[in-house]
Amino acid sequence: xxxxxxxxxxxxxxxxxxxxxxxxxxxxxxxxxxxxxxxxxxxxxxxxxxxxxxxxxxxxxxxxxxxxxxxxxxxxxxxxxxxxxxxxxxxxxxxxxxxxxxxxxxxxxxxxxxxxxxxxxxxxxxxxxxxxxxxxxxxxxxxxxxxxxxxxxxxxxxxxxxxxxxxxxxxxxxxxxxxxxxxxxxxxxxxxxxxxxxxxxxxxxxxxxxxxxxxxxxxxxxxxxxxxxxxxxxxxxxxxxxxxxxxxxxxxxxxxxxxxxxxxxxxxxxxxxxxxxxxxxxxxxxxxxxxxxxxxxxxxxxxxxxxxxxxxxxxxxxxxxxxxxxxxxxxxxxxxxxxxx
Amino acid sequence: xxxxxxxxxxxxxxxxxxxxxxxxxxxxxxxxxxxxxxxxxxxxxxxxxxxxxxxxxxxxxxxxxxxxxxxxxxxxxxxxxxxxxxxxxxxxxxxxxxxxxxxxxxxxxxxxxxxxxxxxxxxxxxxxxxxxxxxxxxxxxxxxxxxxxxxxxxxxxxxxxxxxxxxxxxxxxxxxxxxxxxxxxxxxxxxxxxxxxxxxxxxxxxxxxxxxxxxxxxxxxxxxxxxxxxxxxxxxxxxxxxxxxxxxxxxxxxxxxxxxxxxxxxxxxxxxxxxxxxxxxxxxxxxxxxxxxxxxxxxxxxxxxxxxxxxxxxxxxxxxxxxxxxxxxxxxxxxxxxxxx
Numbered sequence: 001x002x003x004x005x006x007x008x009x010x011x012x013x014x015x016x017x018x019x020x021x022x023x024x025x026x027x028x029x030x031x032x033x034x035x036x037x038x039x040x041x042x043x044x045x046x047x048x049x050x051x052x053x054x055x056x057x058x059x060x061x062x063x064x065x066x067x068x069x070x071x072x073x074x075x076x077x078x079x080x081x082x083x084x085x086x087x088x089x090x091x092x093x094x095x096x097x098x099x100x101x102x103x104x105x106x107x108x109x110x111x112x113x114x115x116x117x118x119x120x121x122x123x124x125x126x127x128x129x130x131x132x133x134x135x136x137x138x139x140x141x142x143x144x145x146x147x148x149x150x151x152x153x154x155x156x157x158x159x160x161x162x163x164x165x166x167x168x169x170x171x172x173x174x175x176x177x178x179x180x181x182x183x184x185x186x187x188x189x190x191x192x193x194x195x196x197x198x199x200x201x202x203x204x205x206x207x208x209x210x211x212x213x214x215x216x217x218x219x220x221x222x223x224x225x226x227x228x229x230x231x232x233x234x235x236x237x238x239x240x241x242x243x244x245x246x247x248x249x250x251x252x253x254x255x256x257x258x259x260x261x262x263x264x265x266x267x268x269x270x271x272x273x274x275x276x277x278x279x280x281x282x283x284x285x286x287x288x289x290x291x292x293x294x295x296x297x298x299x300x301x302x303x304x305x306x307x308x309x310x311x312x313x314x315x316x317x318x319x320x321x322x323x324x325x326x327x328x329x330x331x332x333x334x335x336x337x338x339x340x341x
Numbered sequence: 342x343x344x345x346x347x348x349x350x351x352x353x354x355x356x357x358x359x360x361x362x363x364x365x366x367x368x369x370x371x372x373x374x375x376x377x378x379x380x381x382x383x384x385x386x387x388x389x390x391x392x393x394x395x396x397x398x399x400x401x402x403x404x405x406x407x408x409x410x411x412x413x414x415x416x417x418x419x420x421x422x423x424x425x426x427x428x429x430x431x432x433x434x435x436x437x438x439x440x441x442x443x444x445x446x447x448x449x450x451x452x453x454x455x456x457x458x459x460x461x462x463x464x465x466x467x468x469x470x471x472x473x474x475x476x477x478x479x480x481x482x483x484x485x486x487x488x489x490x491x492x493x494x495x496x497x498x499x500x501x502x503x504x505x506x507x508x509x510x511x512x513x514x515x516x517x518x519x520x521x522x523x524x525x526x527x528x529x530x531x532x533x534x535x536x537x538x539x540x541x542x543x544x545x546x547x548x549x550x551x552x553x554x555x556x557x558x559x560x561x562x563x564x565x566x567x568x569x570x571x572x573x574x575x576x577x578x579x580x581x582x583x584x585x586x587x588x589x590x591x592x593x594x595x596x597x598x599x600x601x602x603x604x605x606x607x608x609x610x611x612x613x614x615x616x617x618x619x620x621x622x623x624x625x626x627x628x629x630x631x632x633x634x635x636x637x638x639x640x641x642x643x644x645x646x647x648x649x650x651x652x653x654x655x656x657x658x659x660x661x662x663x664x665x666x667x668x669x670x671x672x673x674x675x676x677x678x679x680x681x682x
Contacts, residue, residue, distance in 0.1 A: 156497070198638075203621060208641030208642070277546050280539065303550070314577070
């Protein structure tokens, strides 16, 4: 990437926006100038980046003049409207929303898997769905050695996937519950305190799959460039703040052992094996939160497949980092200088 | 059952013990005399049953004289020691622990599935594992119509499965977390507030499956009387108080449609279909808690099996009721009078 790019963050006051700022800083990403963009409501507020006070500006059609890279995380509607404007202004957009992910002209990138697709961009690169990233980072190196033909995933997804307001609702409603008070859900469709519920996205009336599940399926096919992988997925929201977990069962074309999976994952980029049977220590949200790796454990033979082609495992990753801000910043770091010309 | 049996409850001060009392009362079970048994620590405390004050007695080898039915829920160790003593004293034992479940001389009963096995008892009838009950009540009527040959289950298990102390730890640790205080886990092996973790039972070092998962597998085979069902299961503890949820994917011998499953479950005993796609309303712990049915929803084609033999669904049930006390009381209600002679 350019040595001193101007980087704009769209949605800087959101949960992912805050992690964009922290991740750029922590990874020593060269930033010539940072533009902090949000809705008019937040304009005029300030934030600090590398000792400098940055005034948050209202997002407008003029916001992207002189911007080299724009990191978007303000929802699909904002991305659909403003990402093309940013591109026309000369910026490369890394978009965390679902707006462009399935667009055949937009690369959908997890750097550990398909960084090479970054160079195909026409101005926009899409950041995948967080539940997809969490599953695919560890599945990819296995898929490379022994094609995965079937996957069944059950997710345990944190509040952060629905934004800072949902995280706050989990905290406030739990506090109310502990105090014996009634709390009427405002952000989530169902009570969140000590409760869980099917993912809060719209459900296809015909298939019965919700949008989150459909994203996991479609994005896996696009990122792996393999439409033939059969995927069943159940997405569930659990009362956890910011790390997603997933129980994953997968079937390979050829027999595979748990030792082989463990060996592959031991050196896989972006993966940390946490799999201590004696201590009953496996991936947990509390350990995944605030760090970069996808934690993988409970690696074992899937006993429902006597053929020996299937493995079960349990994974955890920070939804705001590898599931969102970190993956987007990794993409930005890999942008070739010529793309910024 | 006898018209005025003497019923003993072993472990009356526990989470399940309290539900034994409430369930006997609520279901108008005829009780001539109630004996409330617990450890010496609780002896002398009182509880109220149908307006009568009952003094809790210390469990001893003499406790079962004159007892017709003994409901045990005080852990495997207590059951192993005292259930045979209760039987020698003439009582029929319904045991909620895992002590005798896989004993070939002990029926393992879910009344909606195999009530007929009750008559085979030789003094002890075992109550199945709560995660097994939750899955099997809805799977059984489907299995009757179209044999299930493969099941993959991911559980979302509540604190109550580890007892009242674990429920209290969830509450206290969550309160501490909200107040910014450190809480050192005492009951659970890992932090419980806004966290989840692999089930807190011992793990087989060779297979990598924990005891809870092994119970689900073995008990399914015994209850369904079908050793050929291939079962993969991942048991996870979530920060929920008293209802278990499970994401279940199953494969039948012949093709099966979601409509067929919905029709079968609509009239299945112990099952309530909660499956509203338009309102995004499906089984949740908050709705399952305090009621008797296994709630079933998210009934849909398993997209990972293009052959059309597989269905995915999501279930929820009260771990303390159908997962424990209710199922045991249902068994007691079905005891023939002659068994009590």
